[in-house]
Amino acid sequence: MITLLEARGIGKRFGGITALDDVSLTIGQGEVYGLIGPNGAGKTTFFNVLTGAYTPDGGAFVFEGSALPTGKPHRVVEAGIARTFQNIRLFGGMTALENVMAGHHIHTRAGVWGVLTRNKQQREEERLTTRRALELLDYVGIGRHAHAVSTRLSYGDQRRLEIARALATEPRLLALDEPAAGMNATETAQLKTLIERIRADGVTVMLIEHDVKLIMGLCDRVAVLDFGRKIAEDVPAEVQRHPAVIKAYLGGSVTEVKAG
Numbered sequence: 001m002i003t004l005l006e007a008r009g010i011g012k013r014f015g016g017i018t019a020l021d022d023v024s025l026t027i028g029q030g031e032v033y034g035l036i037g038p039n040g041a042g043k044t045t046f047f048n049v050l051t052g053a054y055t056p057d058g059g060a061f062v063f064e065g066s067a068l069p070t071g072k073p074h075r076v077v078e079a080g081i082a083r084t085f086q087n088i089r090l091f092g093g094m095t096a097l098e099n100v101m102a103g104h105h106i107h108t109r110a111g112v113w114g115v116l117t118r119n120k121q122q123r124e125e126e127r128l129t130t131r132r133a134l135e136l137l138d139y140v141g142i143g144r145h146a147h148a149v150s151t152r153l154s155y156g157d158q159r160r161l162e163i164a165r166a167l168a169t170e171p172r173l174l175a176l177d178e179p180a181a182g183m184n185a186t187e188t189a190q191l192k193t194l195i196e197r198i199r200a201d202g203v204t205v206m207l208i209e210h211d212v213k214l215i216m217g218l219c220d221r222v223a224v225l226d227f228g229r230k231i232a233e234d235v236p237a238e239v240q241r242h243p244a245v246i247k248a249y250l251g252g253s254v255t256e257v258k259a260g
């Protein structure tokens with residue numbers, strides 16, 4: 001396994017609450033890696049610390065062999081990590097295409113603001129950005145909605161749009177926070193196919209998910225958080241049998257846990 005991301009002893013407190021307590025984990029290149037745990041276990045906090053939304057109180061991340069900047073979301077995106085959010089965050093007044101183009105502009109010389117002052121080079125960049133954004137909309141299966149206002153899309157399509165926007169930053173690691181939340185069975189099956197395709201195309205995926213069937217069918221390895229601590233990390237079948245995991249889920253089998 002070639003290591004893509006290493007989290008070393010990550011800690012995060014909010015006042016008296018220890019949201020993350022010395023969490024270490026390693027994600028290999030090309031893996032689909034699941035992060036699960038009961039409500040309030042620290043999963044989203046882990047994503048927030050990883051992607052620079054929060055600064056950790058302790059520990060460090062190493063990505064592709066280099067220290068990852070902490071507390072700087074833009075630098076994390078530039079380093080090659082993109083994310084989606086538990087509560088969909090799209091640019092509401094913009095079309096699907098414009099949302100994806102906003103993700104891609106990080107890579108153009110003109111940048112987001114340069115599009116306002118167009119010269120020939122910038123017009124060429126704009127053309128390439130539009131082409132790439134259209135490709136990505138097709139890739140996630142919503143090309144036909146390119147010119148629809150993003151918030152008019154169905155819930156499942158908005159989640160796909162968020163993934164397209166994240167992919168527009170050309171990440172090597174895609175972090176998905178509950179991508180199947182609110183999806184019906186058909187949409188979840190399509191999402192699984194999409195994530196498998198993203199991985200096949202060379203992007204490593206880390207996902208937080210409450211849909212246990214999806215986690216079990218999709219992930220190569222799974223880490224389990226409980227009260228901010230990592231209590232297990234293994235292939236899905238082993239994690240499901242792990243005594244500490246069963247205990248964390250209130251004495252039930254993990255397969256019985258419903259979305260929170």
Ligand SMILES: Nc1ncnc2c1ncn2[C@@H]1O[C@H](COP(=O)(O)OP(=O)(O)OP(=O)(O)O)[C@@H](O)[C@H]1O
Nearest residue numbers: 014017019037038039040041042043044045046260
């Ligand atoms: N910004 C914050 N301020 C104060 N406490 C916070 C903040 N963010 C998270 N917490 C607390 O940290 C703990 C971990 O929360 P977190 O949202 O990371 O859990 P989670 O595993 O993602 O839960 P869920 O499955 O419900 O989304 C919880 O006790 C939560 O209340």
